[in-house]
Amino acid sequence: MNAQPLSGDQRLPIYQRLADILRRDVTEGRLRPGDRVPSDNELSHAYELSPGTVRKALDLLVQEDLFERFHGRGTFVRRPSFDASLFRFFRFRTPDGTKSVPEGRILRRTREKVPSYIARQLKIPEGDAAISMSRLRLIDDVPIVAEEIWLPLQRFEAFLDILTEDVGNLLYPVYDEVCGQLIAKAEESLTAEAASAETARLLRIETGSPVMMIDRLAKGYDGTPMEWRRSRGRADLFHYHTEIR
Amino acid sequence: MNAQPLSGDQRLPIYQRLADILRRDVTEGRLRPGDRVPSDNELSHAYELSPGTVRKALDLLVQEDLFERFHGRGTFVRRPSFDASLFRFFRFRTPDGTKSVPEGRILRRTREKVPSYIARQLKIPEGDAAISMSRLRLIDDVPIVAEEIWLPLQRFEAFLDILTEDVGNLLYPVYDEVCGQLIAKAEESLTAEAASAETARLLRIETGSPVMMIDRLAKGYDGTPMEWRRSRGRADLFHYHTEIR
DNA sequence: GAGTGGTCTAGACCACTAT
DNA sequence: TAGTGGTCTAGACCACTCT
Secondary structure, eight states: OOOHHHHHHTTTTHHHHHHHHHHHHHHHTSSSSOOEOOOHHHHHTTTTOOHHHHHHHHHHHHTTEEEEEEEETTEEEEOOOOGGHHHHHBBBOOOOOOOOOOEEEEEEEEEOOOOOHHHHHHTTOOOOOOEEEEEEEETTTEEEEEEEEEHHHHHGGGGGOOOOOOOOOOOOOHHHHHHHHOOOOEEEEEEEOOOOOHHHHHHHOTSSSSSEEEEEEETTOOOOOEEEEEEEEEEGGEEEEEEOO | OOOOOOOOOOTSOHHHHHHHHHHHHHHHTTOEEEEEEOHHHHHHHHHTTTHHHHHHHHHHHHHHHHHEEEEETTEOOOOOOOOOGGHHHOOOEEEEEEEEOEEEEEEEEEEEEOOOOHHHHHHTTTTTTTEEEEEEETTTEEEOOOOOOEEEEHHHGGGGGGGGOOOSSSSSHHHHHHHHHHHOEEEEEEEEOOOHHHHHHTTTTTSSSSEEEEEEEEEEEOEEEEEEEEEEGGGGBOOOOEEEE
């Protein structure tokens, strides 16, 4: 790497500006998940900064969960892996206590006119066509969560070309491989409601019994909305634990 | 402050050991919420450390939300203030949009034999006497959350001496002032259920309609369990938002 | 053994706050 | 103006990983 000047707002601290550059290297694809980031040494020479300043920038990005550092090995771009995050919420015991990815079964995949609420979330024009899916997640053939998924047609058209039977239990790797779309982060919004007849049928519970509803808007590294998803699961299996200070 | 050697496990990094000392100063009451922590300069002289190392220890404690630093003013022990945290969960609009502490109305306060589940949570002997309370939280006279509260009798006996009408809308300041018990952190556990007849009556909703149930175990700085609380609120007012990466 | 990140030093200079 | 924390330098030494 050659010496280059630090770009960005001159009024910001140097370590912030270096962090901004590296963050943009990720959002714009020059650094991909799993890639090695240049070492502290390389960076401090390339940008002519003292090692302490470089370290501070990297520490910041580690704190943001964008990078991870390994003593003696190097600094790497973290692979986001929150597809299983839904299942932080739901208790599920396997006989041997090991964790497993629940089965994902696509019940329906059609091209539909996107409802306006979802169009706003996905930031696509109202009335556009989009991909709509109904998907069931099961553990030992017991339905745990019913999902309703919407994808912008433009980015995900290729997804319609593969057989739903060939889609595995995780969608995000397929989005990456088939459509070149990387999911990096998401917002989740959680509430509870009484089960509709349709939800009750899918989850094999009584109509009107309490279900948890989790809306997720998944985004790329640059914040572009990619996927909207509404998940409904049996409240009696739901359990969220948090520490507050 | 005079020079003193760093105690603690010699194999740990120095900044960790300094952080441990300061953390213990808080848990053991030598530093109280709102107190000023000795300045970077004072600490680096007292422990004969370089300023960078002291800063690293303090940064760690800031990250833990134990301290807060103000440029030009100093470093201070943060005042924990999560009594309002329940109301991160519940939507409530005031006409003018300002946030207000919801009303807290104590409906019952009695001395009871503690149920064994709660005894285990509070780490007190099964069968001990404890303080039991029923409390309703309201906004504009509309009940939002019904609470069931248990306190260990030993620490909170003085709480029985004050009139329930004199207890304000926040309990934790009263615990501090009347019983000398400081709440520092808590664990919360969240699920949903169908409203019982009793819960429905308190919240003025239909029996069987979905309610959110939030269990909280509040603890002191040293981790001693202080208060167990179960809150139930209308699911239609409940809304939890989070970002995942 | 070469390269990596983790810890630590001993300062300098600056921006902010209080008085 | 004195004291505080925030930024930054220019190293040293160590522990860990890879080959």
